[in-house]
Amino acid sequence: MGNIKFFWGSFLVTAIGAAAAFYFYGLTGLFLVAVLSVLEISLSFDNAVVNATVLKEMDAVWRRRFLTWGILIAVFGMRIVFPVAVVSVIAMVSPWEALRIAIDNPEQYKIIMESAHISLMGFGGAFLMLVGLDFFLNDEKEEHWIGVIERPVLHVGKIKFAAEILTVLSLLVIGAFFLPEADKYSFLTAGVSGVITFTAIHKLANFMESKEEQRNAAKATQAAAKSGLGMFLYLEILDASFSFDGVIAAFAITTNLFIIAIGLGIGAMFVRSLTIMLVEKNTLDEYRYLEHGAFYAIIALAIIMFIKTFHHVPEVITGLLGAGFIAIAFAHSIIIKKRHENQHSSS
Numbered sequence: 001m002g003n004i005k006f007f008w009g010s011f012l013v014t015a016i017g018a019a020a021a022f023y024f025y026g027l028t029g030l031f032l033v034a035v036l037s038v039l040e041i042s043l044s045f046d047n048a049v050v051n052a053t054v055l056k057e058m059d060a061v062w063r064r065r066f067l068t069w070g071i072l073i074a075v076f077g078m079r080i081v082f083p084v085a086v087v088s089v090i091a092m093v094s095p096w097e098a099l100r101i102a103i104d105n106p107e108q109y110k111i112i113m114e115s116a117h118i119s120l121m122g123f124g125g126a127f128l129m130l131v132g133l134d135f136f137l138n139d140e141k142e143e144h145w146i147g148v149i150e151r152p153v154l155h156v157g158k159i160k161f162a163a164e165i166l167t168v169l170s171l172l173v174i175g176a177f178f179l180p181e182a183d184k185y186s187f188l189t190a191g192v193s194g195v196i197t198f199t200a201i202h203k204l205a206n207f208m209e210s211k212e213e214q215r216n217a218a219k220a221t222q223a224a225a226k227s228g229l230g231m232f233l234y235l236e237i238l239d240a241s242f243s244f245d246g247v248i249a250a251f252a253i254t255t256n257l258f259i260i261a262i263g264l265g266i267g268a269m270f271v272r273s274l275t276i277m278l279v280e281k282n283t284l285d286e287y288r289y290l291e292h293g294a295f296y297a298i299i300a301l302a303i304i305m306f307i308k309t310f311h312h313v314p315e316v317i318t319g320l321l322g323a324g325f326i327a328i329a330f331a332h333s334i335i336i337k338k339r340h341e342n343q344h345s346s347s
Helices: 002-055 060-091 095-104 106-114 117-136 147-156 162-177 181-218 228-253 257-280 290-307 315-346
Strands: none
Touching (some): 002 060, 002 228, 002 257, 002 290, 002 315, 060 095, 060 257, 095 106, 095 257, 117 162, 117 181, 117 228, 162 181, 181 228, 228 257, 228 290
């Protein structure tokens, strides 16, 4: 019951969102909001674990900024402003006109939004693939969950830019063998943009982290936590990459932008609450393989996003696959934890 305290804000947002959906759209709107909320949570559960992984290394000030301002960007930016911005760019109309299309002609809005599917999957898939590979190819990584896979992979990580090379090769293979000529350029351009964005954010984070450590060294203090601004930007783009799949999937359920915003916004709030709980309770330290499960889920999601550019994959598979990796990692962590406790009690 102690964990409930982390979710009071999410419950409040849920109540307000549900009331608004029922008031304007009746029981149908309420049902759609519930479906979209569950969809967002299932697709973004691994996002919460990865967020917690980064946040635990950030200083308290930037952690608080991400959990306040960052979540506002995630909820209102990616779930409301982003779909409008996409339609505005693709249809070459003003944001206000895109919003008018969403209100007056939702079917046309859906068609325009779905026309960006290839580019969004290319960017999001490339970015998430790099997030996952960066974790498994890190030669400083000492803890392994599935050693038969993870130990040999570390040797690949010794090659400079190994993650970027593997990701670009994946983009080239999909573009060459699976996509029609009309889609190749937009997919490859978006995918390479994802690679460049990931690399630029990491370079910025490393640069700012080194500057922070130099300042602290001059003060004869301990090395600081990871650079706040760099990690803040990284987490925002990471959340954006996760949300691409959810936003696109939402339009398969309803074309009502406001229902989508309410449903996905509620889901995003629960992901935030889960992130806070994982950080505050040191859950990642207590359950040693949970982090690994999340990064396996991220690579699986990246692969699915690539596949979705040429073949439909039901959202239920996407959600269950990610949740499955985390559930198995969590269960294995409990087993190992109990085994160690038994060994200590017997010795």
